[in-house]
Amino acid sequence: xxxxxxxxxxILLLTGMLLFRRRKVITILMLAFLLNQSGLTAIIWxxxxxxxxxxxxxxxxxSLFLSLLTVISFTTVIHGLINLRSDSTRRYQYYQMAxxxxxxSITAATLANHLTVVWIFVEAxxxxxxxxxxxxxxxxxxxxxxxxxxxxxxxxxxxxxxxxFLGLGLRENAGFDLTFREMALILGDTNPxxxxxAFLFVLVGYSTKIELFPMHTAGVDAxxxxxxxxxxxxxxxxxxxxxxxxxxxxxxxxxxxIAGWMNHILILTGILSILTAAGYMLKARxxxxxxxxxxxxxxxxxAIALGFGPSAHPAALMIxxxxxxxxxxxxxQLSQFFRTWHSYKIKETGNYFALNxxxxxxxxxxxxxxxxxxxSGLFLPEWMVFVSLAGAGQWLVLCTVLALxxxxxxxxSTRMLHLLFSRPIEGRLEASExxxxxxxxxxxxxxxxxxxxxxxxQPPFLLALIHAAIQPF
Amino acid sequence: xxxxxxxxFAFSLFYLSMAxxxxxxxxxxxxxxxxxxxxACFRLREMNVANLVFLVTETLLFKAIAVPFLMYRILNRIxxxxxxxxxxxxxxALLLTMAGLLLSIFxxxxxxxxxIERTFMLIAMLALFTGVILIxxxxxxxxxxxxxxVIENAVFLxxxxxxxxxxxxxxxxxxxxxxxxILILGLFMGRIGTRYSDMxxxxxxxxKH
Numbered sequence: 001x002x003x004x005x006x007x008x009x010x011i012l013l014l015t016g017m018l019l020f021r022r023r024k025v026i027t028i029l030m031l032a033f034l035l036n037q038s039g040l041t042a043i044i045w046x047x048x049x050x051x052x053x054x055x056x057x058x059x060x061x062x063s064l065f066l067s068l069l070t071v072i073s074f075t076t077v078i079h080g081l082i083n084l085r086s087d088s089t090r091r092y093q094y095y096q097m098a099x100x101x102x103x104x105s106i107t108a109a110t111l112a113n114h115l116t117v118v119w120i121f122v123e124a125x126x127x128x129x130x131x132x133x134x135x136x137x138x139x140x141x142x143x144x145x146x147x148x149x150x151x152x153x154x155x156x157x158x159x160x161x162x163x164x165f166l167g168l169g170l171r172e173n174a175g176f177d178l179t180f181r182e183m184a185l186i187l188g189d190t191n192p193x194x195x196x197x198a199f200l201f202v203l204v205g206y207s208t209k210i211e212l213f214p215m216h217t218a219g220v221d222a223x224x225x226x227x228x229x230x231x232x233x234x235x236x237x238x239x240x241x242x243x244x245x246x247x248x249x250x251x252x253x254x255x256x257x258i259a260g261w262m263n264h265i266l267i268l269t270g271i272l273s274i275l276t277a278a279g280y281m282l283k284a285r286x287x288x289x290x291x292x293x294x295x296x297x298x299x300x301x302x303a304i305a306l307g308f309g310p311s312a313h314p315a316a317l318m319i320x321x322x323x324x325x326x327x328x329x330x331x332x333q334l335s336q337f338f339r340t341w342h343s344y345k346i347k348e349t350g351n352y353f354a355l356n357x358x359x360x361x362x363x364x365x366x367x368x369x370x371x372x373x374x375x376s377g378l379f380l381p382e383w384m385v386f387v388s389l390a391g392a393g394q395w396l397v398l399c400t401v402l403a404l405x406x407x408x409x410x411x412x413s414t415r416m417l418h419l420l421f422s423r424p425i426e427g428r429l430e431a432s433e434x435x436x437x438x439x440x441x442x443x444x445x446x447x448x449x450x451x452x453x454x455x456x457x458q459p460p461f462l463l464a465l466i467h468a469a470i471q472p473f
Numbered sequence: 474x475x476x477x478x479x480x481x482f483a484f485s486l487f488y489l490s491m492a493x494x495x496x497x498x499x500x501x502x503x504x505x506x507x508x509x510x511x512x513a514c515f516r517l518r519e520m521n522v523a524n525l526v527f528l529v530t531e532t533l534l535f536k537a538i539a540v541p542f543l544m545y546r547i548l549n550r551i552x553x554x555x556x557x558x559x560x561x562x563x564x565x566a567l568l569l570t571m572a573g574l575l576l577s578i579f580x581x582x583x584x585x586x587x588x589i590e591r592t593f594m595l596i597a598m599l600a601l602f603t604g605v606i607l608i609x610x611x612x613x614x615x616x617x618x619x620x621x622x623v624i625e626n627a628v629f630l631x632x633x634x635x636x637x638x639x640x641x642x643x644x645x646x647x648x649x650x651x652x653x654x655i656l657i658l659g660l661f662m663g664r665i666g667t668r669y670s671d672m673x674x675x676x677x678x679x680x681k682h
């Protein structure tokens with residue numbers, strides 16, 4: 001019933017946005033939607049474990065990521081209000097409608113406890129994100145939206161292939177159901193080859209959303225042309241959604257005989273993701289693409305943590321939480337950077353610290369945090385992953401990952417130092433000074449501060465929630 | 474009868490991997506739509522009538538008529554009818570598809586189930602490989618579009634194998650088909666086709682600069 005009210009209100013608000021073509025009204029409706037979203041999040045915290053409308057469950061994994069989604073939704077909407085001030089009412093209307101649809105779809109997919117329901121809402125997110133990417137309606141956004149839709153559609157089709165394999169493997173259990181809890185009960189007797197193929201297809205399919213090798217390109221291209229607040233949302237909330245969708249399947253499969261094999265595949269995927277990110281970092285020419293590849297690197301580390309087994313799963317979840325806070329702060333700051341330089345190309349820009357000291361400080365602090373330099377909240381979980389690898393005698397994996405991370409730190413920091421302190425190499429552009437917006441700066445500092453705080457203090461309720469979230473069905 | 478339709482479907486995949494004209498691609502996609510229509514009729518005849526009518530309509534009207542019609546319209550608009558000269562020659566593409574067939578046989582032989590189900594799986598996996606090969610080895614966007622449609626057909630074919638046990642899986646496959654195909658073909662018709670008239674993927678590389 002509670003979820004039905006949430007969806008009902010969302011549909012009403014979307015209809016209102018469609019009918020009332022006045023900027024103020026659309027803004028008020030968007031803020032009302034955020035209240036609706038916050039209300040649902042509060043309800044989920046107050047009613048843990050209940051099943052709604054048969055296909056949705058308020059479990060700890062959903063509570064954790066829905067809370068993060070709600071926080072990022074607020075900050076994204078506020079940055080959108082600032083960045084879209086000069087947009088026409090029509091474009092503003094499409095943007096807010098697509099964002100509302102996207103948040104609602106992510107909410108539904110996060111709460112879904114049925115494999116095909118998750119898949120349907122993940123598909124719905126592709127449609128909403130496409131509208132947001134195409135917002136500028138130019139040649140670059142057209143290219144990005146085409147690639148995004150194409151790669152995601154292929155990914156979604158491949159993921160569905162995996163679901164069908166699972167269906168085929170389970171067909172001997174009369175009246176089988178693809179809810180995660182049900183699958184966990186009956187998958188043990190299934191031919192492992194069906195499970196292996198299904199897992200591979202689901203991993204490849206959802207890698208479009210997790211921004212993990214091999215289908216990471218869709219997210220990277222989308223991030224490089226979308227509005228900065230949309231890039232922040234794609235790199236965090238969408239990535240988290242991909243993770244939740246994948247992790248639920250992983251938890252089910254982890255109770256079968258393919259668990260070990262599955263972990264090896266995840267470690268391999270993680271290494272390949274970090275390798276790809278390192279390759280780009282050494283030749284990066286575009287600030288937003290560089291941040292997008294940084295997401296690929298961090299997701300690679302998260303996959304290695306997952307592949308290491310249940311003892312490292314809290315580290316994987318912590319990496320996702322902290323990454324969400326830091327990466328969104330960094331992308332939000334890039335909107336001020338763009339207002340200063342009107343470009344994201346590294347050679348055409350630079351000297352940002354002198355032009356916008358407050359923004360420059362955010363970029364500098366955010367860069368240190370995203371590289372997991374203490375006091376970054378990423379430091380501890382990454383350290384835990386390395387210690388676990390060393391403890392298990394996985395020296396080859398550890399040395400490979402550390403070497404690749406060395407390249408990434410070098411590539412990322414030299415470019416950030418150029419952006420912050422050096423003059424542009426190709427000095428064709430005129431910079432606009434004083435682009436500080438205190439609302440934006442405050443939000444960005446709060447996000448980064450929380451990410452730093454998690455290095456020193458992890459609240460007991462958060463640790464309890466993480467441990468509850470990684471429990472198998 | 475199902476086996477005959479499946480074998481013809483497999484031949485259409487081999488022909489598709491060798492073909493070099495876009496009109497041939499379009500004709501083969503229409504043929505595959507008809508074959509899927511036949512397979513749905515035979516395979517799911519015990520399903521409830523409303524569901525069966527829905528599926529038959531989707532395969533016949535959407536896959537065999539609407540999609541090829543839209544493809545012809547795109548071809549008339551862009552006035553390009555051949556694959557890119559640098560695309561992998563047909564002979565090598567055929568060899569790759571044969572390798573895909575061997576891999577599909579290797580996998581399906583290790584799976585349990587009835588012969589007919591395994592044949593459905595085999596051809597569906599071959600279609601998946603053919604679609605991926607088309608996307609990877611060709612440079613024109615239209616070939617990529619055809620590759621995607623072949624992957625969609627693979628998903629539909631595979632869903633027919635599980636259809637009697639879980640009809641909702643087939644319906645969701647149809648949903649994927651309709652929504653995504655319309656989105657991609659619509660974007661192609663409305664934007665990509667007009668902006669990138671020569672339809673080469675080299676023109677879609679601005680983001681990397």
